Amino acid sequence: MDPQEPRPPSQPGPYSQPGQYPPPPPHPQGPPPGSYPPPAAYPPPGPHPQQWGAPPPYPQQWGAPQYPAQFAPREPRTIPAPAGTPYHRLARTAKHAWWRPIVGTLFLGAGILFITAGVAVAWEIVHGLITGEISQPQGNDIFPSATENLALTLVMLGALTPFVAFTAWLVQRRPFWSVASVLNRIRWRWLLMCCLPGLGYLALSLGLGVLVDAIFPNQDAGPTDDGGSWVGFGAFVVPALVIILLVPFQSAAEEFLFRGWLIQAVSAYGPDQKDGPRQWIRTLFRSPWPGIVIASAAFVSAHGYTGWAMADIFLFAVMLGWLTVRTGGLEAGIALHAMNNLFAFLLPAATGRLDGWDDQGGAPWTLLVSDIPCLVFYAAAVVWLARRQPIARVS
Template sequence: MDPQEPGPPSQPGPYSQPGPYPQQWGTPPPYPQQPPPYPQQWGAPPHPAQFAHREPRIIPAPSGTPFHRLARTAKHAWWRPLVGTAFLGAGVLFVSAGVALVWGIIHSLITHDAIQPQGNDLFPSATENLAITLVMLGALTPIVGLTAWVIQRRPFWSVASVLNRIRWRWLLMCCLPGVGYIAVSYVLGIVVDAIFPGQDAAGTDDGGSWVGFGAFVVPALVIICLVPFQSAAEEFVFRGWLIQAIGAYGPDQKDGRARWIRTVFRTPWPGIVIGAAAFVSAHGYTGWAMTDVFLFAVTVGWLTIRTGGLEAGIALHALNNLFAFLLPAATGGLDGWDVQGGAPWTLLVSDVPSLAFYAAAVVWLSKRQQVARVSS
């Protein structure tokens, strides 16, 4: 065969192009088929925006928000701090009654004695009365978080710090200057008492002697285990909830109110002062003791704003209360743990430098540790 002569046609392979559509199959259907028209009786078709992601129920504060403005979220309304405060008060009453009821039942089952309240005391033991009081106060912490979460629709722990949580490492670090505060206060109390004898400036006169380990160990365990929770709860209420509830009413940048109103309520000081006054009214102190407690509350309130959280206040409050309870327990004076009266003016002489030392040490430490002051 001539190499130029074409050979026979090759057979189609398995991957060759298909042939024409067979005529005997009829007219081919249109491809691709169009969907049927939207039924008119169903109304207009839904707009895609209706299926957009819904806004979350819990919204944190915007980035860069200071502590006292953490309640000013996108969910803020003028009534939320007011309703939240009422909700918090009702929760305190409910939980306190529940704790007293359960505690009383357990007490009766163990001792087989009926509860016979005498004055402000429910039980004959001072240690037991102290314990139930500390438990009632310690229960305030979750109530405050629940109020912020349910009523203000913000993170549960946003009352604690600008990071919406308790900064445990920073809390432990604040205990170091807290121990320094106790030491400075005690030493200054001895010095002031020596200069002004008979005034008992810092309560250095213990009024008793060592009661012995057997009588001290049970009250000490109660105090050590429960006082930190009681102190933290009071900080959550007076330096957390109140400061943030009042700070939520601060104006925005474009608010049209008078300049002095915008200037005053944009700062944290209204919340700090009102929270300190409420803190004093919740205690039974009089005279110079009220002034000292108010100064304490203002100092830890300022530190709360300056460090962006409650940790500095919790550390100082807990250490101060531990010292205040353990000393009477060790010297047989725990029966008067709930007695709160006046104090001489010399108390301020020893306490003002001690508070100044603690504030300066915490601020210095926060700068070195670069503690967050605004939300991230």
């Protein structure tokens, strides 16, 4: 057959029935499919352990996650008084305990001794390095210069202001400057405003003093009523600069200690609850007056006045304590205290009597009589200013 010629299709052969397939080999893990027994009936469901739809109880309240100890939020170092707390109650915080005011007062007393002694020793060393001489104390005077003795005393007292604030922060665990005001800082604008009534206090005090001396010329003279004359500008300028620069710090330190720390320490013992047994005791210690009276008595004992002069300085301290609570801070007390001390030191320095700057003794009763109207004037003027100004009285 020619290769180019088409090839006819092949014809299929006759159909033959295939033989029977051999049986499959046995299944390695059991009978082949189709030979499994019918499944057994499932057991009926038992009772649910709780009502349908009620989630299982959680070990803690919703919204209060519990963190591991290393991730738990730390407690703040200081805790301020609650909002709306008056000045004399600023030490009554969540961290208050009966022992904190006592321990703080003892710590403060020990620190005062340490700081004043340290300043005196450091001053003595610097004085020796500059002058090349070792001073020989004579009585209460360490150095022969009255100006240097006054400067040393003012620096020793002025250094106590930050230490009082540090004691409140360390022992009572409250804000550092919570001793200053209800805003935990010194309100400088308000302090400067209080200097205006302070000038009026000085002017009124001088006028009434002259008037009383004219009416009662035979009264015993006070310790600063001896004569004196102008020493000249050259001898006055150095003591004046020392007094003007350092007296405000000394006055502020005494206010922080007596009108600040002591009033707040005593008032911290007043309970927060207004009801309970012995209600009169609770009411008494919740008021500022126990702290004001105790702080004023301590202020008098820290000075060397006697007789009517003690009564006068006690009323002075009580009035400043009341104004401190009334205005919510120490600014009114610092202003009057500083201006009164400036006048008390500048006048002897101008008349050549600075040697007796630390002489404190008695005074005639006319001093108390003439000073009462001055104190009333200053208190009324400060309260009037506080009403016209947005002065915070509570925290």
